[in-house]
Amino acid sequence: xxxxxxxxxxxxxxxxxxxxxxxxxxxxxxxxxxxxxxxxxxxxxxxxxxxxxxxxxxxxxxxxxxxxxxxxxxxxxxxxxxxxxxxxxxxxxxxxxxxxxxxxxxxxxxxxxxxxxxxxxxxxxxxxxxxxxxxxxxxxxxxxxxxxxxxxxxxxxxxxxxxxxxxxxxxxxxxxxxxxxxxxxxxxxxxxxxxxxxxxxxxxxxxxxxxxxxxxxxxxxxxxxxxxxxxxxxxxxxxxxxxxxxxxxxxxxxxxxxxxxxxxxxxxxxxxxxxxxxxxxxxxxxxxxxxxxxxxxxxxxxxxxxxxxxxxxxxxxxxxxxxxxxxxxxxxxxxxxxxxxxxxxxxxxxxxxxxxxxxxxxxxxxxxxxxxxxxxxxxxxxxxxxxxxxxxxxxxx
Ligand SMILES: Cc1cc2nc3c(=O)[nH]c(=O)nc-3n(C[C@H](O)[C@H](O)[C@H](O)COP(=O)(O)OP(=O)(O)OC[C@H]3O[C@@H](n4cnc5c(N)ncnc54)[C@H](O)[C@@H]3O)c2cc1C
Numbered sequence: 569x570x571x572x573x574x575x576x577x578x579x580x581x582x583x584x585x586x587x588x589x590x591x592x593x594x595x596x597x598x599x600x601x602x603x604x605x606x607x608x609x610x611x612x613x614x615x616x617x618x619x620x621x622x623x624x625x626x627x628x629x630x631x632x633x634x635x636x637x638x639x640x641x642x643x644x645x646x647x648x649x650x651x652x653x654x655x656x657x658x659x660x661x662x663x664x665x666x667x668x669x670x671x672x673x674x675x676x677x678x679x680x681x682x683x684x685x686x687x688x689x690x691x692x693x694x695x696x697x698x699x700x701x702x703x704x705x706x707x708x709x710x711x712x713x714x715x716x717x718x719x720x721x722x723x724x725x726x727x728x729x730x731x732x733x734x735x736x737x738x739x740x741x742x743x744x745x746x747x748x749x750x751x752x753x754x755x756x757x758x759x760x761x762x763x764x765x766x767x768x769x770x771x772x773x774x775x776x777x778x779x780x781x782x783x784x785x786x787x788x789x790x791x792x793x794x795x796x797x798x799x800x801x802x803x804x805x806x807x808x809x810x811x812x813x814x815x816x817x818x819x820x821x822x823x824x825x826x827x828x829x830x831x832x833x834x835x836x837x838x839x840x841x842x843x844x845x846x847x848x849x850x851x852x853x854x855x856x857x858x859x860x861x862x863x864x865x866x867x868x869x870x871x872x873x874x875x876x877x878x879x880x881x882x883x884x885x886x887x888x889x890x891x892x893x894x895x896x897x898x899x900x901x902x903x904x905x906x907x908x909x910x911x912x913x914x915x916x917x918x919x920x921x922x923x924x925x926x927x928x929x930x931x932x933x934x935x936x937x938x939x940x941x942x943x944x945x946x947x948x949x950x951x952x953x954x955x956x957x958x959x960x961x962x963x964x965x
Contacts, residue, residue, distance in 0.1 A: 575723040582857030582874035583729030584684035589882040591693040620868035624964025634683035650769035734859035740850040746843035752804035759787040761829035880907040
């Protein structure tokens with residue numbers, strides 16, 4: 569049986585980042601992941617699963633040594649963020665307002681994961697078990713036994729980074745509070761007649777928002793983009809059944825004119841759920857990322873929150889090591905939840921408030937929404953304070 573300081577279950581973006589950040593503290597770490605990652609080649613089509621990576625997440629990926637590789641493979645920076653409901657209420661945020669070069673980058677999830685795995689494979693302090701799967705956890709006073717499909721590991725700390733339907737969470741007996749939203753989301757990769765854009769935008773429609781995320785590279789038509797279409801589950805089911813040609817017509821009819829001409833390349837639908845673990849810790853088991861919280865993707869914050877968890881866990885353990893405490897003591901580990909729970913809850917509640925406000929059919933609520941947007945543009949005092957504060961919050965600063 570192999571002995572580790574930490575065993576991370578789940579080698580997705582958040583699990584892989586957790587493993588690296590703890591190995592940076594000199595801990596001996598194992599990562600257990602079900603599925604091997606496919607190597608990158610520049611000729612591969614852009615993947616459907618992309619994330620808007622905030623400046624705070626970029627800082628973490630830099631600290632973990634991944635950023636130069638991500639930049640070299642592919643990613644798309646954006647400087648501007650446009651939000652509106654009716655055409656007269658358009659608000660634009662600009663990186664200059666917070667003295668930054670960019671507001672963030674749109675990156676394929678698998679590129680982020682692969683860059684982290686590359687660092688993991690170069691790190692002598694990390695062992696990757698893949699393809700492997702967690703079967704059972706036994707918690708003892710000072711250590712845990714982790715039974716995998718073909719081996720058994722021993723660890724002082726287990727990190728559950730195994731996503732929204734976390735098996736670690738279930739094994740730790742941690743309950744959740746949550747619900748499914750009435751809407752679903754369809755991700756659609758398209759070729760655009762416009763070349764690579766430096767803006768990401770979102771229009772709030774009564775049926776649900778529509779969003780544009782620029783993607784890197786040049787296509788035969790011009791550029792690439794990832795579109796997100798939020799709508800009722802029935803409507804998203806209808807769209808899923810369409811051919812790419814039919815979907816293209818539906819997108820052109822539904823999205824704002826500024827999108828221009830497009831060709832649909834790929835599409836997939838996703839349910840929208842909200843889940844919050846009732847606690848992030850049971851003794852020496854800690855939850856991070858989607859295993860701890862699954863958020864409405866409306867403002868693209870899910871993995872950004874997960875990366876903030878990673879940073880908070882690293883800080884909690886680093887402080888304990890520096891002050892000579894037992895870093896895996898459950899009382900020390902409580903510091904992690906203290907750092908993260910309120911922040912995650914605030915972001916989840918903000919997304920719920922946005923979702924509720926923008927899906928409200930009342931004409932009075934609609935007028936109030938548009939007035940608020942217009943005030944952001946027209947009143948200089950509001951403009952400087954509210955806008956830059958909202959922007960810094962969205963960028964994780
Ligand atoms: C439509 C949509 C759009 C989104 N857009 C954004 C965005 O723009 N920005 C953003 O920040 N977030 C976004 N998100 C959220 C983001 O995708 C998630 O927050 C993120 O993927 C969570 O990462 P994770 O590593 O915590 O979990 P996951 O990505 O779910 O990874 C979990 C890993 O654990 C492995 N695993 C599971 N069970 C086991 C087991 N028993 N044994 C071993 N391994 C196991 C899985 O194979 C997987 O690799 C979006 C989500 C959706 C649905």
